[in-house]
Amino acid sequence: MKRRHFLRSCGATLLAGSLLPELRASIQYNPGKIKPITGSWFEFQHHSLVEGKYWNETLKTFSAVQWDAKVKEIADSGIRYLVLLNVAIYDKIFYPSLLLPQHDMGCEDPLGTILNAAxxxxxxxxVSNDFFGDWTNPYLLMTDPGINKMRLLAMNEIAEKYAHHKSFYGWYFPNETGISGYYEDFFINYVNASSAEAAKLTxxxxxxxxxxxxxxxIADDKYAGQLEKLNVDYIAYQDEIGVEKTRVDESAGYFEQLHRIHSKASHARLWADVEIFRFEGKVYQSALLPAPAQRVIRQLEAVSPFVEEILIYQYTGLLNKPGSTAFAGPVDTEIxxxxxxxxGFLKSRSL
Incomplete structure (x- = not known):
């Protein structure tokens, strides 16, 4: 089927309400059909201080031995992809650098330590290539010439220092702008400029x-054209359950729509970014806590038929193996x- 005919048939009407009853039935709870968690975000410090209330101070004190233990713990859980959220925040950086002062951490080189462990x-x-500048202003971060220059300098420095690691699988571009039907042009430019530098360096x-x-x-010709312009290998769309923008029973419909258009109009592989957190109080204004397990399982169930890999946001601070020697986060992370x-959505050598 040609793309224009396909898009006419699916278009923006492929929302949660249009999900066929047969498909709804096929994705009811069935452990054999729900994909396991294979990836997670990872951080040294959470960018939002209020959200990271229960683990930022702990992570700040982690020794190299504890960072190694945390990566091993995650690997033992069956997770094989980790996405480093940021290499810098609040005008300081997480590795020895000539570009910015270094964060005062319990480990001399956190970035080198986790890559050695991996x-x-x-x-x-x-590996992230940001946040340089005010993370609360993504438009500025993606368009300011000075910040753009700093980002490229940092990518060059990171590649020189760390690209020899076999665990250096790729780059993550963390600056975000919300999709309001379509991507903003400045976001596409930011992604493509970052990808071009990544291809040159690594x-x-x-x-x-x-x-x-x-x-x-809006899954129409315009969105398909934007997907074709985006020079990126993987797009892990946020399911937005944790931030309370989407209900779990809507999620499958949105990911079905994405699956259809990605399979026809994009070279980028479709992954999911499943939010396993809830807020302690108001959304964005309180600490993150682990969500109830049953809700998370329903989230995994919803996206499983449509994506290749399921990543979670995030292991760090929201999951801990009981007895972990690198524990960070509230007690119910163990639950x-x-x-x-x-x-069976995570593995453990001892459970």
Whole structure:
């Protein structure tokens, strides 16, 4: 079927309400058909201080031994992709650098330490190329000439220092702009400029973005054309359950729509970014806590038929193996870890 005919038939009407009853029935809870969690975001410090209330201070004190233990713990859970959220925040950087002052951490080189650990334990890292500047103003971060120059300088420095690691699988471009029907042109330019630099510095590495506004995608010719313009290998759309923009029972419809248009109009592979958190109080104004296991399982169930890989936001601070020597986050992170392990969505050598 030609793309224009396909788009006429699916278009923007392929929303959650249009999901066929047969398909709804086929994705009812069935552990054999729900994909496991194979990736997660990872961070040294959460960008929002209020959201990272229960783990930022702990992570700040982690030694190299604890960072190694945390990567091993994650690898033992069956996760094989980790996505480093940021390499810099609040005008400081997370590795020894000539560009910015370094964050005061309990480990001399957190970035080098986790890549060394990932080399040992078989994890593939997407390494961030941001946040330089005010992370709350993504438009500025993607368009300001000075910040753009700093980003490219940092990518060059990171590649020189760390690209030799076998775990350096690719790059993650964390600056986001919400999809309001379509991508903004400045976002496409930011992604493509970052991808061009990545290809020059580290040929053969992969690239990843994780946009929000998933529920707002208008799957027509214009969106298909934008997908074709985006020079990126993987797009892990946020399911937006944790931020309370989407209900779990709507999620499958949105990902079905994305699956249809990606299969026809995009070279980028379709992944999911499943939010396993809830807010302690108001959305964006309170700490993140692990969501109830049953809700998370329903989220996994919803996206499984439509995506190749399921990544979560995030292991760090929201999941801990019981007895972890690198524990960070509230106590009930152990509960969510245990429940997901018992159901087979994570693995554990001891559970």
């Amino acid at each position: 080399d040992k334990y078989g994890v593939k890292f997407f 040929p053969g590495t992969k690239t990843l973005i994780a946009p929000y506004g998933t529920r707002n995608v 969510l870890y245990t429940e997901l392990t018992k159901k």
